[in-house]
Amino acid sequence: MVANAWTDKEFDVRLGRVLRAGVLLAAIVVSFGGVVYLVRHGHAVPEYHVFRGEPGDLRSVSGVVSDAWSLSGRGLIQLGLLLLIGTPVARVLFSVVGFLEQRNWMYVAITLFVLALLAYGLMNG
Amino acid sequence: MTILAFSAVLGLASFAAGLLGAMTGLGGGFVIIPLLVVAFGVDIRYAIGASLLSVIATSSGAAAAYVREGFSNIKLGMVLEIATTIGALSGAMLAAHIPTQELAIVFGLVLLCSAYLSGHRARETAGGAAPDRLAVALQLDSTYPTPEGPRLYHVRHIPIGFGLMYMAGVLSGLLGIGSGAVKVLSMDQAMRLPFKVSTTTSNFMIGVTAAASAGVYLHRGYIDPGLGMPVVLGVLAGSMLGARLLNDASTRWLRVIFVWVIVALACEMLYSGVTGQV
Numbered sequence: 254m255v256a257n258a259w260t261d262k263e264f265d266v267r268l269g270r271v272l273r274a275g276v277l278l279a280a281i282v283v284s285f286g287g288v289v290y291l292v293r294h295g296h297a298v299p300e301y302h303v304f305r306g307e308p309g310d311l312r313s314v315s316g317v318v319s320d321a322w323s324l325s326g327r328g329l330i331q332l333g334l335l336l337l338i339g340t341p342v343a344r345v346l347f348s349v350v351g352f353l354e355q356r357n358w359m360y361v362a363i364t365l366f367v368l369a370l371l372a373y374g375l376m377n378g
Numbered sequence: 379m380t381i382l383a384f385s386a387v388l389g390l391a392s393f394a395a396g397l398l399g400a401m402t403g404l405g406g407g408f409v410i411i412p413l414l415v416v417a418f419g420v421d422i423r424y425a426i427g428a429s430l431l432s433v434i435a436t437s438s439g440a441a442a443a444y445v446r447e448g449f450s451n452i453k454l455g456m457v458l459e460i461a462t463t464i465g466a467l468s469g470a471m472l473a474a475h476i477p478t479q480e481l482a483i484v485f486g487l488v489l490l491c492s493a494y495l496s497g498h499r500a501r502e503t504a505g506g507a508a509p510d511r512l513a514v515a516l517q518l519d520s521t522y523p524t525p526e527g528p529r530l531y532h533v534r535h536i537p538i539g540f541g542l543m544y545m546a547g548v549l550s551g552l553l554g555i556g557s558g559a560v561k562v563l564s565m566d567q568a569m570r571l572p573f574k575v576s577t578t579t580s581n582f583m584i585g586v587t588a589a590a591s592a593g594v595y596l597h598r599g600y601i602d603p604g605l606g607m608p609v610v611l612g613v614l615a616g617s618m619l620g621a622r623l624l625n626d627a628s629t630r631w632l633r634v635i636f637v638w639v640i641v642a643l644a645c646e647m648l649y650s651g652v653t654g655q656v
Contacts, residue, residue, distance in 0.1 A: 264452060272438040272585075279435075280614055287385070287607040295382035299604065301414075304421035306599030313597065330603035334431055337610065338592045340438050341585035348456065359517075363456050367586070370463040374470070374593030 264351050268344050275340030279333045286321070286329025293326055314375070342371050381604065388418065389608035396436060396616025401623060402633045408489060408555045410609060412643035415482070415656065420605065422478045422485075422656050426554030427600035430592045432613040433556040437585035439617055450578040451571070454518050454533060458543045458579075462561075462587040465547020470594035473552050482651030485553050489644035492559040493637050510534045522575050531572055539569040543583075551591035556584040 310316035311331050320328025345368050352360040379387075395409040410432050414425035473481065513519055513533040521528040542564030546557040558580050565576035595601055650656050 265450060268452075276435060276438045276614065280611060283607055283610055286603070287611070290604065290607065291382055291385060295385075296380050298379070299381050299384045301418070301420040301424055301602070301605065304423050307602060308599075311601075311603065312599050327603040330607045331601070334601060334603065334606045334610065335596075337431060337434055337438075338589050338596070341434060341589040344438075345456075345459075345586060348452065357517075360453060360456065363460065367456060367459045367463055370460070370467065371586070371590055371593070374463075374467055374590045375596075376593070377597070 264348075267351070268347055271343055271347050272340055275336065275343055279337035279340065281333070282336060283330050283333030286326050286331075286333055288326075289324065289329060290326025338375070342368070342375070345371060384418075385604070385608045388414075388605070389612040391417070392432065392609045392612025393616040396432070396613035396618075397620040397623075398616075398632065398636050398639075399436065399613075400440065400617040400620025402636045408492065409640070409643065410613070411485060411554060412489070412647050414605070414609075416643065416646045416650065422481055423600045424602050424605055426473070426481075427592075427595045427602060428605045428609045429554040430588050430595060431601065431606050431610050433550075433554070433588040434585050434592065435610050435614045436617045437556065437581050437588070439614055440581055440621060449522050449572075449574045450582045451518065451520050451533075451575055452582070453516070453520075454571075455579045455582045457516060457518070457536075458540065459583055459586050461540045461543035462547035462550070462583055463590040465544040465549075466551035466587045466590040467547075467594065469548035469551025469553075470591035471551075472548070474598065476552075478656045479651050479654050481553070482647050482656045485555075486644045486646075486648035486651060488549060488553060488555070489640055489647065493640040493644065495559045495563060508532070510536065512536045520575075522572055531575070532570070534570045535568050539564050542568055547587055547590075550584075550587050551594070554588075554591070554595075556588060558584055 310320050311327065314335065317328060317331045317335055321332035322328075345364060349361060349364045349368060352364055391413055392410065395413065399409065408429070410429040411422070411425045414420040414428060415422050420428075476484075509519060509532045513536060516536070518533040518536070519530065521530050523529075542560065546560040546564065549555065549560065550557040561580040561583060562576045565571045565580060566573050571579070592601070
């Protein structure tokens with residue numbers, strides 16, 4: 254059982270860094286968007302008791318990116334939220350790399366399968 | 379109330395939820411939904427979207443603290459994530475076809491069960507029995523650090539654990555919660571893992587599970603930036619501070635208070651679900 258000799262420790266540390274960086278980046282983008290949003294719309298009245306669903310551009314990855322590009326406050330926040338959702342996905346991606354380095358093909362396959370499930374949720378919903 | 383005031387109050391409330399959740403180890407995510415629905419009058423679908431985000435934030439933020447302890451079993455987490463992500467996707471799809479009142483009732487019941495489970499922490503069951511063939515084939519047996527050096531443990535009953543993890547995933551996708559209590563239960567009771575390994579591996583899996591259903595919710599328009607911003611920033615700040623203040627001795631009474639807060643919120647959700655005020 255050579256595969257267990259690394260007891261996930263070093264791997265874990267690297268993955269932990271990915272997560273911290275992802276969360277930090279997401280928080281920065283959300284805060285920036287939040288400032289823009291509050292400056293522009295802070296005095297309006299929120300209406301969350303009725304469910305309307307978000308407009309189409311805030312529902313897809315490409316729509317969010319183009320909204321954020323035009324510096325819309327809600328678009329920027331949504332981009333930060335997307336980065337947050339992408340953080341665990343990035344961790345799974347990095348796990349694929351880790352298992353590849355160890356030539357542990359069984360776990361490369363298992364991890365790729367999890368990644369495919371995540372991609373399905375993000376792309377199709 | 380203006381958006382500015384709404385964001386400030388919601389951010390503070392989320393901060394408190396994240397702080398208490400981290401200090402008690404119960405997670406603040408499942409407080410977010412009743413908080414939004416009952417206190418702020420937000421539609422439960424928006425609340426589920428915001429709660430999923432807070433779950434990802436706390437689980438990813440806390441991972442750095444867990445990593446130092448070196449307990450989590452990455453391979454086991456990855457195998458079980460197959461079950462939780464499939465569960466999360468099916469739960470999120472199921473949620474679209476369930477009336478909001480019924481969602482509120484299911485949520486209240488799950489909340490009561492979680493409160494019960496966290497009030498009755500089971501005893502350590504990890505034993506030194508013979509290795510399980512499936513666990514050996516999947517390279518899952520591992521060690522965990524103890525004061526006397528690393529100790530070997532065997533993973534058992536993988537099919538049962540896998541099935542329970544699927545259920546945890548469904549609940550997570552359906553209700554926007556982390557299902558940490560169900561995950562820990564299936565690992566330390568069914569699969570006989572040491573408690574520390576169960577909690578850290580569960581935390582490792584929660585973010586991935588929530589990300590699977592968050593994608594579905596995004597496409598359905600349940601993820602609102604105006605709610606997500608204060609909730610995510612508040613919960614993140616609260617849980618990071620809470621993890622720093624963490625001290626097992628002084629958190630006992632906090633746990634008790636927090637469990638009762640959860641019970642009260644669960645009853646409130648059940649009441650509004652039954653009377654159709656959701």
